[in-house]
Amino acid sequence: MSNRLRSSLTVLGIVIGIASVITLLGIGKGAQTEAEKQVQSLGTNLIFVRPGSSSTSSISLGQGTSQTLTYEDSQAIKKNCPAVLDVAPQYSSNLQAQYGERNTLTTVNATEPSYTTIRSFRPARGRFFNETEMREEARVCVLGDTVALDLFGNLDPLKKKILIRGELFDVIGIMEHKGANYNIDMDDQIFIPISTGYSALFGLSQVTGRTVKSILVEAKPQEDELAQFQITNLLRFRHNIVAPQGDDFMLRTQSDIMQAAQSITGVFSLLLGTTAGISLVVGGIGIMNIMLVSVTERTKEIGIRKAIGAKYNQILSQFVIEATLMSVSGGIVGILLGVGCSNALSTMANWKAIVSTESILLSFFVSLGIGLFFGIYPARKAAKLDPIVALRSE
Amino acid sequence: MSEFLVELQDVWRTYNQGAEPVHALQGVSLQIKESEYVAIMGTSGSGKSTLMNLLGCLDRPSQGHYLLAGTDISSRNEDELAEIRNRMVGFVFQQFNLLPSMSALDNVMLPLVYAGVQKEQRIMRAQQALKELGLGNRMEHKPSELSGGQQQRVAIARSIVNKPRILLADEPTGALDSHTAKEIMALFTKLTEEGITVILVTHDPETAACARRIVKVRDGKILEDLMIGKVQ
Numbered sequence: 021m022s023n024r025l026r027s028s029l030t031v032l033g034i035v036i037g038i039a040s041v042i043t044l045l046g047i048g049k050g051a052q053t054e055a056e057k058q059v060q061s062l063g064t065n066l067i068f069v070r071p072g073s074s075s076t077s078s079i080s081l082g083q084g085t086s087q088t089l090t091y092e093d094s095q096a097i098k099k100n101c102p103a104v105l106d107v108a109p110q111y112s113s114n115l116q117a118q119y120g121e122r123n124t125l126t127t128v129n130a131t132e133p134s135y136t137t138i139r140s141f142r143p144a145r146g147r148f149f150n151e152t153e154m155r156e157e158a159r160v161c162v163l164g165d166t167v168a169l170d171l172f173g174n175l176d177p178l179k180k181k182i183l184i185r186g187e188l189f190d191v192i193g194i195m196e197h198k199g200a201n202y203n204i205d206m207d208d209q210i211f212i213p214i215s216t217g218y219s220a221l222f223g224l225s226q227v228t229g230r231t232v233k234s235i236l237v238e239a240k241p242q243e244d245e246l247a248q249f250q251i252t253n254l255l256r257f258r259h260n261i262v263a264p265q266g267d268d269f270m271l272r273t274q275s276d277i278m279q280a281a282q283s284i285t286g287v288f289s290l291l292l293g294t295t296a297g298i299s300l301v302v303g304g305i306g307i308m309n310i311m312l313v314s315v316t317e318r319t320k321e322i323g324i325r326k327a328i329g330a331k332y333n334q335i336l337s338q339f340v341i342e343a344t345l346m347s348v349s350g351g352i353v354g355i356l357l358g359v360g361c362s363n364a365l366s367t368m369a370n371w372k373a374i375v376s377t378e379s380i381l382l383s384f385f386v387s388l389g390i391g392l393f394f395g396i397y398p399a400r401k402a403a404k405l406d407p408i409v410a411l412r413s414e
Numbered sequence: 415m416s417e418f419l420v421e422l423q424d425v426w427r428t429y430n431q432g433a434e435p436v437h438a439l440q441g442v443s444l445q446i447k448e449s450e451y452v453a454i455m456g457t458s459g460s461g462k463s464t465l466m467n468l469l470g471c472l473d474r475p476s477q478g479h480y481l482l483a484g485t486d487i488s489s490r491n492e493d494e495l496a497e498i499r500n501r502m503v504g505f506v507f508q509q510f511n512l513l514p515s516m517s518a519l520d521n522v523m524l525p526l527v528y529a530g531v532q533k534e535q536r537i538m539r540a541q542q543a544l545k546e547l548g549l550g551n552r553m554e555h556k557p558s559e560l561s562g563g564q565q566q567r568v569a570i571a572r573s574i575v576n577k578p579r580i581l582l583a584d585e586p587t588g589a590l591d592s593h594t595a596k597e598i599m600a601l602f603t604k605l606t607e608e609g610i611t612v613i614l615v616t617h618d619p620e621t622a623a624c625a626r627r628i629v630k631v632r633d634g635k636i637l638e639d640l641m642i643g644k645v646q
Contacts, residue, residue, distance in 0.1 A: 320511070321513055324511045324513065325513075325524070325528075326496065327470070327472065327499065327505050327511075328499065328500065328505065328524060328525045328528065328572065328573075329496050329497065329499045329500020329501070329525055329528040329529065329576075330496060330528050331492075331493045331496045331497065331528070332492060332493055332496075333493075334528055407472050408467050408472050408473060411472075411507075411511070
């Protein structure tokens with residue numbers, strides 16, 4: 021009976037180790053899936069074109085600070101690059117918006133109607149502004165759902181007028197909920213036609229130069245590399261950039277962002293996995309310890325077994341099997357516990373932990389391996405015992 | 415093929431522990447025929463335990479030869495010795511040496527497990543051996559639930575279940591009362607009549623008297639080798 025208690029306590033080490041492996045791998049997998057989902061939600065075949073860094077007296081002010089990218093660039097890309105399906109230039113600025121007594125500081129995103137399809141981000145109610153409103157520089161706006169809530173509370177914002185930096189705008193639509201996308205809260209934005217933005221809010225004209233903060237490009241399916249090539253060449257030509265001179269713009273694709281996200285979550289998973297792996301090694305040493313105790317305690321039994329004809333391999337396999345049974349039963353309990361923990365975490369902590377079949381199989385074979393690896397030394401010790409000495413022991 | 419089942423030829427056994435080598439056996443020669451009933455007598459330190467270990471193939475001679483049924487034991491490795499013990503030798507110990515966690519039946523089946531006998535066969539033969547020894551109704555009992563005499567009979571069943579050629583009994587009655595001891599000794603006599611060679615190791619003259627032949631050992635040498643005539 022004391023043996024059973026002792027074995028259970030030993031096995032507990034493996035149970036905890038395997039349960040943490042399952043849970044932590046589940047968390048890592050959950051994080052990865054979440055990251056991939058976010059990147060996917062940006063749209064498909066996306067290329068971001070942003071201005072490069074501007075520099076004053078050889079001090080670089082960082083990416084995106086240069087004002088070299090213009091509205092005309094975006095139109096040229098759409099017109100001249102065959103691999104490009106559509107473009108949406110963006111000029112955004114943080115401005116105060118007001119409705120009655122309520123006001124909020126939010127991001128005013130001036131863009132084109134093509135934005136909705138490129139970002140796959142659409143109005144939930146009402147509509148987005150159209151080409152006619154673009155041409156006419158209409159004072160219309162579409163609210164993100166956070167902004168709508170901040171300004172209107174329970175009221176219906178549709179067909180109401182709001183003030184943006186003192187200018188009146190008609191609310192013609194409310195965007196669907198999208199959530200935070202990396203550092204940008206997609207729902208805390210107001211969308212207006214870019215032409216209206218230039219003339220009414222930002223004070224930019226064709227004469228002063230209509231710069232953009234970024235250009236969203238949707239490449240044709242399977243042609244994003246070609247599109248990148250065409251855009252790069254076009255912008256170099258338009259900006260008069262010759263060989264030794266560096267580009268004053270930069271391109272990032274969705275797969276660049278995906279790779280960055282994956283490498284972060286990959287490191288995350290690796291760290292979690294290593295932590296759990298260490299607890300498994302500790303568990304394995306526990307098994308080795310208990311097996312060594314067991315061999316010492318059962319020296320007489322080993323002597324008897326040898327006297328009646330047990331060979332080296334027969335004693336060896338007996339003890340290896342015992343160690344493996346211990347670790348595998350611990351592994352199975354640990355897998356169940358780990359799956360339970362992951363589910364509990366998913367429901368309670370609102371953090372999705374995904375237990376994959378691979379991690380279950382991995383855990384099972386790891387616990388099997390631990391039994392074999394840590395069982396073999398005690399088992400060899402048992403199998404090598406001299407039967408005469410073993411029989412004499414008490 | 416030798417006419418002897420057991421043949422020791424000038425056997426030495428030397429232990430090299432400590433500064434001085436200890437010669438536990440010093441040139442022992444001994445022949446035992448099939449189905450003999452031999453008692454080996456000697457005080458502790460006489461070398462009788464070493465002799466028993468050698469005869470039981472638990473050990474090998476340092477010098478000289480041991481032929482068991484014509485096979486030279488001296489040149490065999492551990493696993494080969496284990497196989498020879500399994501097939502040819504049965505052991506009965508003073509303290510019975512049954513495995514406490516196993517039932518009587520499982521204890522008796524153990525040598526057959528190591529011999530690689532099929533499970534149905536194992537159960538059948540173990541049950542038969544236990545029945546022959548009057549333990550038909552005690553097969554599922556653990557050793558702790560059996561009396562000393564019953565435990566020793568389980569141990570004897572275990573020693574004979576794989577049909578060995580020799581049976582080595584080391585003080586088999588040392589832990590038993592005199593009545594039970596007599597029953598056990600009668601069992602050995604019966605076994606020799608069935609063709610098993612019984613070698614009894616004891617320091618007790620009364621126990622030794624049950625045998626047909628007494629070999630006295632002292633200081634690693636054979637002192638006397640007497641045949642006892644018994645009136646049939």
